[in-house]
Amino acid sequence: xxxxxxxxxxxxxxxxxxxxxxxxxxxxxxxxxxxxxxxxxxxxxxxxxxxxxxxxxxxxxxxxxxxxxxxxxxxxxxxxxxxxxxxxxxxxxxxxxxxxxxxxxxxxxxxxxxxxxxxxxxxxxxxxxxxxxxxxxxxxxxxxxxxxxxxxxxxxxxxxxxxxxxxxxxxxxxxxxxxxxxxxxxxxxxxxxxxxxxxxxxxxxxxxxxxxxxxxxxxxxxxxxxxxxxxxxxxxxxxxxxxxxxxxxxxxxxxxxxxxxxxxxxxxxxxxxxxxxxxxxxxxxxxxxxxxxxxxxxxxxxxxxxxxxxxxxxxxxxxxxxxxxxxxxxxxxxxxxxxxxxxxxxxxxxxxxxxxxxxxxxxxxxxxxxxxxxxxxxxxxxxxxxxxxxxxxxxxxxxxxxxxxxxxxxxxxxxxxxxxxxxxxxxxxxxxxxxxxxxxxxxxxxxxxxxx
Amino acid sequence: xxxxxxxxxxxxxxxxxxxxxxxxxxxxxxxxxxxxxxxxxxxxxxxxxxxxxxxxxxxxxxxxxxxxxxxxxxxxxxxxxxxxxxxxxxxxxxxxxxxxxxxxxxxxxxxxxxxxxxxxxxxxxxxxxxxxxxxxxxxxxxxxxxxxxxxxxxxxxxxxxxxxxxxxxxxxx
Numbered sequence: 001x002x003x004x005x006x007x008x009x010x011x012x013x014x015x016x017x018x019x020x021x022x023x024x025x026x027x028x029x030x031x032x033x034x035x036x037x038x039x040x041x042x043x044x045x046x047x048x049x050x051x052x053x054x055x056x057x058x059x060x061x062x063x064x065x066x067x068x069x070x071x072x073x074x075x076x077x078x079x080x081x082x083x084x085x086x087x088x089x090x091x092x093x094x095x096x097x098x099x100x101x102x103x104x105x106x107x108x109x110x111x112x113x114x115x116x117x118x119x120x121x122x123x124x125x126x127x128x129x130x131x132x133x134x135x136x137x138x139x140x141x142x143x144x145x146x147x148x149x150x151x152x153x154x155x156x157x158x159x160x161x162x163x164x165x166x167x168x169x170x171x172x173x174x175x176x177x178x179x180x181x182x183x184x185x186x187x188x189x190x191x192x193x194x195x196x197x198x199x200x201x202x203x204x205x206x207x208x209x210x211x212x213x214x215x216x217x218x219x220x221x222x223x224x225x226x227x228x229x230x231x232x233x234x235x236x237x238x239x240x241x242x243x244x245x246x247x248x249x250x251x252x253x254x255x256x257x258x259x260x261x262x263x264x265x266x267x268x269x270x271x272x273x274x275x276x277x278x279x280x281x282x283x284x285x286x287x288x289x290x291x292x293x294x295x296x297x298x299x300x301x302x303x304x305x306x307x308x309x310x311x312x313x314x315x316x317x318x319x320x321x322x323x324x325x326x327x328x329x330x331x332x333x334x335x336x337x338x339x340x341x342x343x344x345x346x347x348x349x350x351x352x353x354x355x356x357x358x359x360x361x362x363x364x365x366x367x368x369x370x371x372x373x374x375x376x377x378x379x380x381x382x383x384x385x386x387x388x389x390x391x392x393x394x395x396x397x398x399x400x401x402x403x404x405x406x407x408x409x410x411x412x413x414x415x416x417x418x419x420x421x422x423x424x425x426x427x428x429x430x431x432x433x434x435x436x437x438x439x440x441x442x443x444x445x446x447x448x449x450x451x452x
Numbered sequence: 453x454x455x456x457x458x459x460x461x462x463x464x465x466x467x468x469x470x471x472x473x474x475x476x477x478x479x480x481x482x483x484x485x486x487x488x489x490x491x492x493x494x495x496x497x498x499x500x501x502x503x504x505x506x507x508x509x510x511x512x513x514x515x516x517x518x519x520x521x522x523x524x525x526x527x528x529x530x531x532x533x534x535x536x537x538x539x540x541x542x543x544x545x546x547x548x549x550x551x552x553x554x555x556x557x558x559x560x561x562x563x564x565x566x567x568x569x570x571x572x573x574x575x576x577x578x579x580x581x582x583x584x585x586x587x588x589x590x591x592x593x594x595x596x597x598x599x600x601x602x603x604x605x606x607x608x609x610x611x612x613x614x615x616x617x618x619x620x621x622x623x624x625x
Contacts, residue, residue: 322549322552325549326549326550326552329549330549330550332538367510369506
């Protein structure tokens with residue numbers, strides 16, 4: 001059966017995109033034009049929000065400054081006046097960064113969903129999973145967003161390289177000139193190589209997506225299984241490329257926002273986050289399509305399997321989060337621990353709140369086997385997991401770019417709405433293109449009668 | 453007088469499933485079924501209630517977590533809060549990351565072992581237990597159904613042979 005994009009959903013996605021765009025533009029309009037304005041904005045925000053502890057907040061800022069990216073470490077060492085001026089400059093850059101970061105977090109988050117879905121798709125093809133083929137077209141629909149999403153992320157990276165924003169401090173030649181550590185990393189962290197790497201990663205992922213989709217469609221019309229076998233080989237090859245490129249991507253696009261900090265399991269951590277978000281979206285789109293009368297052969301057991309993956313990978317994500325946190329907390333080596341010090345000091349609620357959303361909630365809700373078959377349970381948990389992983393990306397990016405001047409306000413919500421709308425529009429448009437059920441997949445019969 | 457039972461032997465698990473469904477639809481009471489390996493769906497066909505062992509396991513896990521927290525809170529924070537390598541032993545929460553590996557392992561340990569012991573108790577298994585199989589071939593390649601005999605012995609025998617039983621035994625009790 002072919003899917004027809006329902007008008008309500010289409011209009012909904014247009015409204016989300018329009019509203020999001022307006023909010024993003026408002027976010028950009030609302031940035032300070034110069035250092036004086038930035039000072040006034042911060043002063044206003046402090047007298048509004050934090051009332052009593054203005055003095056404390058300033059002391060915190062000074063501490064954070066000393067540890068923050070080492071950009072101004074020399075000045076912060078003790079010269080009062082020089083420090084104050086450079087501090088104002090710093091706050092100005094952070095406020096300028098805010099809408100850019102809101103845009104970047106949302107762009108990366110939705111891109112990461114489709115990349116996680118692609119990885120899950122490739123795993124199911126390489127493992128010759130018997131239950132999954134019924135859902136392959138849904139996954140292919142979600143991964144269609146890889147093309148626009150990837151291009152937008154790439155454009156944002158190019159704009160960063162062209163100094164439209166100050167998100168990546170290592171791209172600033174002025175900063176690097178005063179920073180021995182960044183000079184040492186220049187062989188890897190330099191704008192040209194950075195963009196070449198990004199182009200290779202995106203090119204590889206999109207190429208696999210297109211090849212696999214083509215072979216998947218060709219298999220429907222073929223009279224033998226050669227396309228299926230080719231797809232199997234491409235998927236296995238892609239997984240090798242993906243694991244390497246995904247790991248490097250996480251160093252480039254996220255870890256290099258804190259260019260003085262490094263963590264060896266960071267790539268895995270980002271992977272777990274995108275994998276669980278991808279699986280969650282597969283489950284949600286499947287349940288939506290089923291509720292509209294498409295995908296009638298998808299049964300409770302398919303949903304149950306997806307929910308098991310949501311549950312399991314949520315715990316895997318927590319395992320990596322904790323391993324990274326606990327190793328650094330335990331050893332408490334100053335050059336590593338600043339990453340968590342700034343987050344716990346200024347992002348306490350989002351930092352620990354996301355742990356509750358991404359771990360405790362799925363753990364308790366999806367543990368019961370019966371609940372994993374209840375569609376609205378899976379949808380509710382899915383929304384929580386997705387919000388939790390948005391906050392995860394938020395926690396990885398924001399402390400490095402806007403420091404303590406963070407809010408979940410107009411630009412952030414605008415970013416979610418815009419990219420959410422685009423994601424829904426693109427995914428469901430791609431779903432209308434082909435039959436929702438593969439015809440000649442060798443495992444399709446098994447998948448149809450899948451029963452757990 | 454439902455004290456006598458018939459024992460029907462089958463040599464195929466598909467026949468067994470079929471027979472069990474047939475017997476249930478004819479309202480015979482199946483006392484027990486002996487099989488050499490797990491037959492998928494047999495419990496559903498027999499109408500057995502779902503196991504609750506996973507629920508006990510969850511509760512045991514909670515117990516293990518509570519034991520771990522109480523133990524380490526008492527030892528490390530209350531009883532002798534030493535400074536060991538600069539770790540903050542002022543409160544449980546401040547030093548919690550260091551306790552998580554033990555909290556996790558204790559949870560798993562309690563959940564797993566107590567669940568296994570529960571399983572042994574509920575299914576009455578222990579080292580010197582006398583084996584209960586009515587026919588030694590049921591551990592190798594035969595499937596055996598014990599059916600309570602109602603009023604008509606002949607009708608049941610007919611039915612069992614009808615379902616493909618290779619042998620029907622009438623034990624003396």
